[in-house]
Amino acid sequence: MITLxxxxxxxxxxKVRLAAAHLGRPLRRVTMSSRDGSTRSPGFLAKNPIGKLPTIELADGRFLAESNAIMLYLAEGSALVPADSYDRAKMYEWLFFEQYSHEPAIxxxxxxxxxxERRHLATPERLAQLLDAGNRALTVMETRLAGHDWLAGDALSLADIALYAYTHTAEEGGYDLxxxxxxxxxxxxIAALPAHIGLSA
Ligand SMILES: N[C@@H](CCC(=O)N[C@@H](CS)C(=O)NCC(=O)O)C(=O)O
Structure with missing residues (x-):
């Protein structure tokens, strides 16, 4: 079994837990945190030199990091990756957008x-800059979703799972959804889909 x-x-x-739930793939979970130093321990850095979660360990002992890469690995060949090459490329477009324009703000x-422990970093200037950048990302999503059910193609894909993860908690960051x-x-x-699980599941 894969360890997360x-x-x-x-x-x-x-994102990884939600994708795995849709795929019906059980994961063995090892709980860690960016706040207790465990991601900087030599043991964890040997698994993932950048020291970030999520990281997965395959049954054969190999490791894989980066949430979107992990989802793509788990979902290969499934309906979460569009068969049509243009729709698949649009899914990648959203995954790259999520990492560069959405997650770093929202x-x-x-x-x-x-x-x-991060409150001291919340200067008015930083908060204003992140609010503006996040709202620009949300506007890009809204432009697509005002006329379509899903981000890429006409069915749920990894693009929706990746963007849902932080969009659904955006109000905790002060965004007005x-x-x-x-x-x-x-x-x-997304929340009504039978395989859906919440953040705290
Ligand atoms: N681009 C990475 C970002 C991962 C990331 O920033 N993870 C944070 C938690 S959300 C983390 O592990 N931080 C630990 C640390 O920096 O020590 C991904 O998508 O997986």
Whole structure:
């Protein structure tokens, strides 16, 4: 069985758990945290030199990091990866967008509010810059979701799972999702899927 080195309240780790739930793939979970020093321990750095969660360990002892790479590994050949080459490329487009334009604003702003030890980094300038960047990312998503049920193609894909992870907690970072009705409807569609699990599952 695959082992997931997992941070329970992290959207990046949640992406892997949510994808695995949709795939019906059980994971053995090892709970860790960015806040207790465990990701900087020599033992963990030997598994993933960048010291980040999520990381998975395959049954044969190999390791794989980066949430979106892990999801792509788990979901290869499944319906979560569109068969059509254009739709598949659009899914990749959203995955790269998530890592460069979405997560660095929306996850980071949430962390400044949720994690006590980061509060000193929440200067007014930083909060304003992250609010602006996050709202730009949400507007890009809204533009697609105002007229479509799913981000890539016409079915749930890894693009939806990746973007759902931090979008659904964006209000904890001070973003007003009521401004984005297409996103709100899309989140409700995802949460209603039979295989769905919540962040704390
Ligand atoms: N690009 C990475 C980001 C992973 C990441 O930043 N993980 C955080 C938790 S959300 C972490 O492990 N931080 C630990 C640390 O920096 O010590 C991914 O998508 O997996």
């Amino acid at each position: 080195y997992d941070m329970p309240d992290s959207g990046n780790s949640y 996850a980071v702003r949430r962390a400044l509010f949720v994690y006590e 009521a401004l984005y009705p297409g996103i709100v409807g899309w989140m409700a569609r």
